[in-house]
Ligand code: FES
């Protein structure tokens with residue numbers, strides 16, 4: 093096994109290194125731990141969505157055998173400031189008597205067994221003074237201005253943007269199209285609900301947590317409990333799906349506070365129903381898109397208005413207007429509002445911003461193509477943005493034209509049969525849409541050790557949410573150092589390791605880059621010790637135990653985060669296209685996915701096997717959003733109607749056919765990261781809804797502009 | 812408002828004989844204890860996962876006397892004399908992976924891995940039941956196991972691959 097052979101590790105379809113742990117049940121998720129003396133916690137949530145708590149009677153619950161304590165706000169230790177994190181709530185839990193949303197925690201039951209805690213939970217008797225709820229459509233609307241003006245916009249996304257006079261341009265455009273698009277609230281529904289196990293030893297805190305961003309917790313709990321961040325130890329190697337809902341939320345704080353109050357470890361595994369009010373959701377949104385074009389379909393003006401619901405006290409902006417860089421267009425005018433209603437805080441969900449935004453924009457583009465009378469793909473090519481239409485900057489890398497061409501070829505787009513062809517009871521239709529994604533970059537940190545026995549250890553505090561990240565890190569290190577990949581191991585999921593960025597959607601960029609840089613440092617160290625070319629021979633010849641490299645992948649200007657290229661001088665985004673074929677039963681209103689192609693320009697692919705899985709999973713999310721997912725609020729109580737996986741529909745195996753082709757354009761983005769890669773994980777889910785709606789139109793001739801495309805909506809439209 | 816705040820009695824326990832992954836056990840459990848909670852919290856077999864605790868997700872799937880069941884929906888006291896197989900019991904005694912486990916690895920039929928123990932057990936049963944005649948049939952008979960990472964096409968491929976290896 094020569095080291096030269098190993099240089100092809102990046103780009104090869106490696107099998108996941110953590111696979112054996114996941115396949116044998118040995119992978120330890122947060123709730124698989126049970127330190128001695130642990131108490132089981134169950135939250136008691138408000139049954140009204142608006143009002144105040146009058147009294148809480150815990151006597152009967154406390155009388156249940158095995159119940160150790162029932163904590164209300166008064167029983168918690170004093171809490172210091174809650175830090176403000178992007179997309180995370182700030183209002184302290186169980187403080188004051190006001191209720192702002194259903195399920196808001198009012199008490200915590202702690203018991204020796206889970207059964208006793210569950211028995212006691214409904215016996216906690218809470219009297220409320222209910223007040224009228226505020227439902228979508230009736231809430232106060234707030235226009236959101238520049239970031240940080242009022243502290244409500246936490247990122248530069250979703251700000252108003254205006255170039256040119258959109259009213260005049262719409263007035264004079266030869267072809268005009270305008271429509272409104274609606275998408276419902278939806279929940280993340282990871283199969284693992286969130287869980288926190290907290291254990292105090294004096295002023296030292298150990299946490300086993302179901303989280304995508306463990307770096308948030310030491311500073312948070314240091315602030316809230318007045319301790320040293322270095323004394324907060326977070327153990328989180330495996331997280332059972334996140335999709336945006338496993339950052340910082342108040343149940344984590346409550347578990348820690350409860351453990352401190354009773355002086356024993358506390359294990360809080362959110363019940364499935366509790367998850368619906370505890371960790372956010374993608375908010376209900378209404379969008380209006382107005383387009384003006386010339387007779388050949390060249391865009392002259394694009395106006396986009398967006399409103400999303402948010403909580404009464406917690407603010408979340410779903411920045412759907414961030415799709416405005418997709419097409420070349422002289423006049424652009426976008427703005428967003430929030431609407432305050434009595435629900436909990438929404439949060440980012442696979443895929444935020446462009447996911448909602450493209451449902452509207454790409455649907456409108458498909459409808460415009462129909463109006464102009466040209467092929468939807470041709471319309472997109474006529475409006476292709478050769479450089480960033482907002483800033484005029486060159487793209488760091490963009491191969492969308494190739495992605496269109498390869499996708500169209502794989503799908504057979506140009507030779508596709510006319511829509512509405514019959515197959516038994518089914519009518520067949522096809523549709524397509526583009527995808528564009530923002531690039532949010534953060535620094536990452538990793539340490540790499542090459543030992544004299546030839547083994548390599550990568551150390552970094554990433555969590556495994558299923559992207560295959562650890563495997564990718566070994567591939568990067570194998571090529572950078574020049575050692576056989578099987579020599580490389582990864583230590584992860586423990587805050588004692590180097591702190592790195594969050595595991596949302598672009599973790600390969602920050603931590604993969606950090607590993608590459610750490611390996612390069614290691615090679616420099618090694619070169620100073622020995623002139624031998626083979627790194628393993630070199631470390632042996634140097635007579636040292638190990639050579640270590642540790643590096644942080646800094647962003648230009650040393651900033652903590654940059655967006656869409658930051659100060660690089662380039663505009664940085666991901667691109668792609670989806671093509672779908674659906675079958676519609678016009679008698680029953682059923683829609684089925686027959687086959688699909690996703691074709692992407694997303695930088696360098698480190699591991700095509702895990703990348704394909706990411707995109708297939710994303711595709712299924714897109715299908716779920718298009719045809720089945722919706723979380724409905726009860727129209728009188730503002731409580732979520734279904735808080736379980738039986739009443740909320742998400743795709744099952746039978747919904748997703750095998751004939752989905754994932755294609756990556758060969759690409760290397762030199763500017764995005766030292767490894768040529770960009771973030772891909774959430775991106776495959778965007779635009780699918782618009783492609784599906786177009787395919788439904790192609791099949792049966794009706795436009796559905798409100799998701800999901802349910803049998804009822806279809807039958808109503810066809811009636 | 813007068814409430815009876817007498818200490819509620821500690822529930823009675825019952826002796827149950829149950830074989831788990833080939834190991835005979837005699838246990839004292841409350842009648843209300845689910846097989847899932849008992850496996851995870853009492854005997855430390857945490858491979859079996861809790862996704863909903865109400866029979867909707869399949870992440871707790873185990874074999875009870877060879878049939879796939881949601882462990883959250885069964886009480887331990889119902890398992891008197893039964894043999895239970897969990898994900899920890901799939902590999903051979905020497906640690907050699909079961910053909911279904913190997914196929915899941917080869918096909919990348921999982922991402923976060925949380926639904927995977929249930930998928931694996933369900934797949935073993937699906938093959939044993941003879942529901943692997945076509946991809947469509949597999950998709951239908953594996954639809955009781957939700958995967959939010961949506962590894963469905965790969966799961967279907969893995970079940971087909973393992974079925975072939977097992978001669979089904
Ligand atoms: S945990 Fe048993 S079916 Fe969901």
Ligand code: FES
Pocket residue numbers: 283332333558920921922923924925926927957958959960961962
């Ligand atoms: S692998 Fe994550 S839920 Fe199936």
